[in-house]
Amino acid sequence: MRQSPTVRKRRLVAELKHMREAAGYTVDAARRELGWSSGRLNHMESGRSRPDSSALRDLMNTYGVTDPARREAVLALGRQSKERGWWDVYADVLPDTYIGFEAEAAVISTYQPIVIPGLLQTPDYTAAIARAALLRTSVEIERIVAVRKERQKLLARDDAPELRAVVDEAALLRLCRDPLLARQQIGHLIETAEALNTVTIRVLPIDAGIHSATFGAMVILDYADPLDPSIVYLETRAEGLYLEEPRQVAGYRQAFDHVAMDALSKAESIEFLKKAIE
Template identity: 50%
Template sequence: MSKRPSPTVRRRRLARELRRLREAAELSTTQVTRELGWAAGRINHLENGRHRTDPSALRDLMRLYRIEDTKKVDAVLALGRQAREKGWWHSYSSVLDADYLGFEAEASTVSVYQPAVIPGLFQTAGYAALSARASGAVTEGDIDQVITARLERKKLLRDDLNLLAIVDESALLRLSHSPEVAKEQISHLIDLSEGVNRVTLQVLPLSAGLHASMGSGFVILDYADESDPSLVYLEGRTGGTFLEKKEEVDDYRQVLTSLMRSALSENESLKALKNLMKEV
């Protein structure tokens, strides 16, 4: 899958740019609303990235903000156009968090820790189906969609994505009651560890004891373009939460660093996976 502009990322970038331009024009959201005759809250929705913007609205804002540089205006309109597109994940929004998939799609680095399951980008089709059924969050009829979406996400591994995953040993041991799925999933993890240069996989053993992220998983998303600040994603049963403040992201980076120290090294993790494979 070639990396294409993500509408979700572009909408966030557009929101930040619209806020910057308004502040540079020294206008409040109330003044913008009054000058353009917009409904209350519309400008706030635009600046929070929760509203798809039509070209006429963007042109009105550029005129109000006195942006006369045609290249600048064209750049904002292009962002708006990209933000209105639909990503491949749109078809799977009923079974997976579409906002997260949108942010993941353009990330240059994904760092993930999950305490109880194999991270999504590492899941086989069989494991994805087993996990979806166990969660009870989707119907049996949705399972095929979950599997297809997982396989689409895995195509990201073929591009220039840097992926760091801390796999909890408890997630591996939970596979013991499904030998066929276990063999396929563990074999896949071994293949990834041995064959993809941009993938770093570490196993967090039970012997590590208490650690910095007990009971909660997280994902840190970093981007190549400095216009797109890093994000932390916290997955919930009914929806996820995104953290954007620098101090919040820095805190989770410290947690990740601590987990990496507690986990087995890459070579030790590969040996542990191969030993586990013999026991399945």
């Protein structure tokens, strides 16, 4: 089973808040009861710091959590949240923690109007995108390509997530200036769509007109465990934006479902891609 320390930290944060609220404590009342500084508990509940086992035991004792199984589950979350993901060594070229959330997702739904989704990019395409950003050295570009290739191994695992990708025709048209790159990248999309039954690639043609996702790109991450609520990720030039409120997630899910309905079917999309490189 795939586990991500990023997802475990998020679950731990939710559990800390839940235990405190169930015990009837405010943050200020709890930290005074514990004799902690004003920022310590706030930092734990916001995910800015990861509590050690001693701090977790103090919290559970204060909140009256006595069930041995629950106590051990909280301590296990604490240990798991402190582990390092393989992506940590690439922190210098990663703008945020998205890969950590992606690593444990059961379903990844993405609409991309400008570029090919990262999990489906070839190394040459990834390098071209990085160069176009104008902010990367040759060494950084090599590391961006390396981390993307490592990230894509997720799709080949026995427990691979379901990937549902809607790619706007505009992203394909942007490849026209480089026929060789176009043939490599589009060929890779075809090969992946035909080889992996966990991957669905659908093309949204220009003639679909105005659609439900005109606001731009999005990624929706869904998890197998109900303790891990779905997340919407919106990429920016710097650090990405994460949306977790159920109403927000539902709105983006509705937009994705509708844009997917406007796109070509899986079979039609593969034929469209094949014709694009004839």
